[in-house]
Amino acid sequence: MIIVCPKCSRKHNVSPDAVKPYIGTGKKLTATCKSCRHRFPVLVDELFAHKGEPEPPKAFKARKICVTLSKGGVGKTTTAVNLGSGLALAGYKVLLVDTDTQGQSAYMLGKKPVAGLTELLTQELTPAECILEARKNLWLLGGGKSLAGVKRIIDRKSFGAEWTLSEALAPLDRQFDFIIMDTSPGWDQLIVNVLFYAKEVLVPVALEVMPLHGLAEFLKSLGSIQKYRKEIVLKYIVPTFLDTRIKGPQSLYAQLKKLYPDTICPPVRYNESLTEAPSFGKTIFEFAPGSTASADYRKLVRIVSLNDKALV
Ligand SMILES: Nc1ncnc2c1ncn2[C@@H]1O[C@H](COP(=O)(O)OP(=O)(O)OP(=O)(O)O)[C@@H](O)[C@H]1O
Ligand SMILES: [Mg+2]
Numbered sequence: 001m002i003i004v005c006p007k008c009s010r011k012h013n014v015s016p017d018a019v020k021p022y023i024g025t026g027k028k029l030t031a032t033c034k035s036c037r038h039r040f041p042v043l044v045d046e047l048f049a050h051k052g053e054p055e056p057p058k059a060f061k062a063r064k065i066c067v068t069l070s071k072g073g074v075g076k077t078t079t080a081v082n083l084g085s086g087l088a089l090a091g092y093k094v095l096l097v098d099t100d101t102q103g104q105s106a107y108m109l110g111k112k113p114v115a116g117l118t119e120l121l122t123q124e125l126t127p128a129e130c131i132l133e134a135r136k137n138l139w140l141l142g143g144g145k146s147l148a149g150v151k152r153i154i155d156r157k158s159f160g161a162e163w164t165l166s167e168a169l170a171p172l173d174r175q176f177d178f179i180i181m182d183t184s185p186g187w188d189q190l191i192v193n194v195l196f197y198a199k200e201v202l203v204p205v206a207l208e209v210m211p212l213h214g215l216a217e218f219l220k221s222l223g224s225i226q227k228y229r230k231e232i233v234l235k236y237i238v239p240t241f242l243d244t245r246i247k248g249p250q251s252l253y254a255q256l257k258k259l260y261p262d263t264i265c266p267p268v269r270y271n272e273s274l275t276e277a278p279s280f281g282k283t284i285f286e287f288a289p290g291s292t293a294s295a296d297y298r299k300l301v302r303i304v305s306l307n308d309k310a311l312v
Helices: 016-022 044-049 076-089 104-108 117-121 147-156 161-172 189-197 209-226 247-259 272-280 292-305
Strands: 002-004 011-013 029-032 039-042 063-067 094-098 132-135 138-141 178-182 200-206 233-240
Touching: 063 076, 063 189, 076 094, 076 104, 076 138, 076 178, 076 200, 076 233, 076 292, 094 104, 104 272, 117 147, 117 161, 147 161, 147 189, 161 189, 189 209, 200 209, 209 233, 209 247, 233 247, 233 292, 272 292
Parallel strands: 063 178, 063 200, 094 138, 094 178, 200 233
Antiparallel strands: 002 011, 029 039, 132 138
C-alpha cells in the first residue's frame, strides 16, 4: 500500500502486513518520510476503511473500449469520463483507464490518485492498489506525468512490447462490465499498447475540417494494427462540438454520416457546461444534468450499452 508524505508528496510503498496489527486498536502510528525526514501521523483504520475494490470476478470479461484519435482537443477525455460515468450511473461496473501523461481524467472527476497505471505497469503495486473508486460503480486507473518513464521502459523491451498493457490489465478483465480507456493525442508506444488490448474503438471527431483529416490518418494507422490484431474494430464515431447555429459543422456531420453509416453516432452538441464541469471535478450528469450535453452523453450510454432503457 502507498503512504504519501504530506510535506514533500513522496510516495512510500509500505507492506500492509506491517500496519495490519494496529487495525482497530485506536493507536496512532507516526511515520518518518525517508526523503525529507518529516514525521507525520498515519491513521491505520482509514487506510483499511474502504479500498474501493470492485466485486468478485464476473463470468464474462469486460468490454474494452478505447477512446482515441491522434488529433488533440477533440473531446477524448470528456467523452471517456462522461461515457464511463454514465455507464456507471446506469448500474454497470466501469473501470476508466487514463493512458495520457496529462492525467486529466482524474482532474475531471475531482480526484488525486496517489497511484495509477504507472505503478501497475511497473508492477510496484497490485492492480487493486492502483485503482481508486471515483464514484459508485466507477473506478479509475489514473494516468499522469510518470507514464512518460513507463513509455521508455516499453520502448526498450526487445520483444512483446505491444502486449505490456494487456498483461498488466489482465487481472482486472473479469471485475468490470466495461473498461474505458482514454488516450493521449499523437501516436506512441502506449497507444499501440491500448490498441493491442482494446476490442472496440470509439473515435470522437470534432466537427471541424482538420479533425476530419485527422480521422482519415488515424484510420490508416488503425489499419496497420488490424493486420496483426483482427479483433480490434472501429465501432463508434462520435461527432463532437456540434454547433447547430452554423452550417459548417452540420454539413461535416452529414458528410461523416455518408462516409461511415454503420459507425456514426448521434453528435455531442457544443455546450459550455462541458468546459466548466471539470474545474468543479464534476461529470456532466452532476454539474448540468438538464443540459443538452447531459442528454447527448446519456444517448451515447444507451448506444454503447445496447440498453435503450439506460438513463432514460
Ligand atoms: N461538446 C463540447 N462542447 C464544449 N466544450 C467541449 C465539448 N467537448 C469537450 N469540450 C471542451 O474542450 C476541451 C478539449 O476537450 P478534451 O480535453 O476532452 O479533448 P481531448 O481530445 O481529450 O484533448 P487532448 O488531445 O489534449 O487529450 C476541454 O476544455 C473540454 O471541456
Ligand atoms: Mg484528453
